[in-house]
Amino acid sequence: MTSDQIFLFTLFGAVFALLIWGRVRYDLVAFCALVIATIGGFVSPDEAFSGFGHPAVVIIALVLILSRGLLNSGAVEMIAGMVLSATRSLPMHIGIMSVVGAALSAVINNVAALALLxxxxxxxxxxxxxxxxxSxxxxxxxxxxxxxxTMIGTPPNIVIAQYRERALGESYSMFDFAPVGLCVALAGIIFVALIGWRLIPEHERAKRIRTSDDIENCVVEAQMREGSKTIGLRVTDLSPLAKEHDVLVLGLVRQGKRLPGFARDEEISKSDHLVVEGDPKSIEAFFGSAELSFSGEEKHKIGLTSPSLVLTETIVTENSRITDRSSYDLRLLSRHGITLLGVSRQGRRFRDRVRKLIIKPGDVLLLLGRPDRLDEVINWLGVLPLENRKHAVIQRKKATLAIGLFFGAIALSASGLLYLPITLAACVIAFVTMGI
Structure with a gap:
């Protein structure tokens, strides 16, 4: 057999083996096979996604998937954290956000950039x-x-580039639009930041209606990550960061015991646990900035065969299985793969460890786990999930990797080495296999 035949038979064999194994989604297996065959030259780039009718459809879909991956990895949050500040003047805020929005639009698509920001x-x-x-x-x-x-920044540019290729045999490259686009974008941003926003009618901030979002804050325990910048600091040193994220550091747990008072002058060691109070979204953001992790988070494996971790809030009823018991009694983590991270008890604070706290009716529990396992355990516990109170745990340690993969795909396409939809598709596969 020729080398091409060996390659194809090997590819088909791998596909069949993965389908029979059943641990990897069949659509991901088929998608990977298509991309590999296209990169290997066995499928024409023009024919790879011909079933979608127009390459613009595929490009936009892939870019939206990648933008979600950048959000999940914390890349967007990391960039925004460098430039956003609540103390800046409105024109300065609009100018900075406009520059960030325009830059993201140029590389990931304007709709996706707006949705992220x-x-x-x-x-x-x-x-x-x-x-x-x-703003x-x-x-x-x-x-x-x-x-x-850029060519992928907006659907009309993609359509025009493809039409030119059919009419003249040569498409526009990634940055052929830049000389005109940059000038227009720069002029528009300057106008909007200095003059345009003043023409917008100013509305009063709407008064918030009390919803499930107003449930009292949870008390959560955090542990130190390997090499965390928090190790060696005093508890009081975290106050500015905690204030920025609207959370409160209540104390320190050392060797299984809560230190008296707020322990503000204690130096944080690797084995310590911080006790933090706040709403789940603010706590998750604070943990990311302070390089902390949720207790038991390392026991939840993330990767090709499992989805990302999710935080969800549930309320305990009188008939719930966990009523008058603790998560330690039920062995939630060891038996069910779910971690009880925090408890909200009508605004009251407590000194017991979260995992050993006796749960009472009316308590709101903050649970961490994979979405499929969470649904099963919620039903088993007999607790009631709160509507719109799920939050994905951002995999911040993968932010740099996600940014590198994405811009690597853009660079390969811009250099003409690979067809744009194929580079984006390969990047999507990399995001999925690495749990981004």
Missing amino acids: MSLDMEAAEKAKRSPSL LMPLSFATILGGMI
């Missing part, structure tokens, strides 16, 4: 106690303008 902008508005309408519309314009810079 909207929540961050609204959080900044909430902290600055101003109406988000003053959301400029952000929308900035992402539209930034999308003009």
Whole structure:
């Protein structure tokens, strides 16, 4: 047999073996096989995704998947954390957010960039106690303008590039739009930041209606990551960071015992646990900034055959299995793969360890685990899940890897070595296999 035949038979054999094994999703197996065959030259790049009708459909879909991966990895949060501040003036905030939005639009698509940055902008508005309408519309314009810079930044550019290829035999490259797009984007951002936002009607901040989001804060225990920058600091040194994320450091657990008072002057060691109070989303962000991890998080394996971890809140009833018992009694982690991270008890604080706390009816439990396991355990415990109270745990340690993979794919396409949809597809596969 020729080398090509050996390659194809090996590829088919691997596909059949993975399908029979059943541990990897069949659609991921088929998608990987298509990308490998295309890179190997056995499938024409033009024919690889011909069933979708137009390459623009595939490119936009792949970019949206990658943008979600960048969000899950904490890459977007990391970039935003470097540039966002609630103390900046509104024109400065709009200018910085517009530049970030335009830059993201140029490389991931304007719709995806806006979707990623909207929540961050609204959080900044909430902290600055101003109406988000003053900055959301400029952000929308900035992402539209930034999308003009590259071929993948906006769907019309993709369509025009493909039409030119059919008509003239040569498509536009990634940055052929940049000379005009950069000038238009720069002029537009300057106008929006200095003048445009003043033309937007200012609305009063809407009064919040009390919902499940107003449930009292949870008390959670955190442990130190390997090499965490928090190790060696005093508890009081974390106060500015805690204030920035709207959480409160209540104390320190050392050798299984809670130290008296708030232990503010104690130096944090690798084996210590911090006791933190706040809402789950703020706690998750604080843990990321302080390089902390949830207790028991390392026991949850993330990768090709398991989804990402999720935080969810549930309320305990009188008939719940965990009523008048603790998570330690039920062995939630060892038997069911679920960690009880925190408890909210109508605003009251407690000194017991979270895993040994006796749960009472009306308590709100913060659980960590894989989505499929969480649903099973919630039913088994007989607790009630709260609506819209699930939060994905961001895999921040993979942020640099995610950024490198994404820009590597863009560089391969821009250099002409690989067809754009194929490089993006390969990047999607890398994101999935690495648990991003």
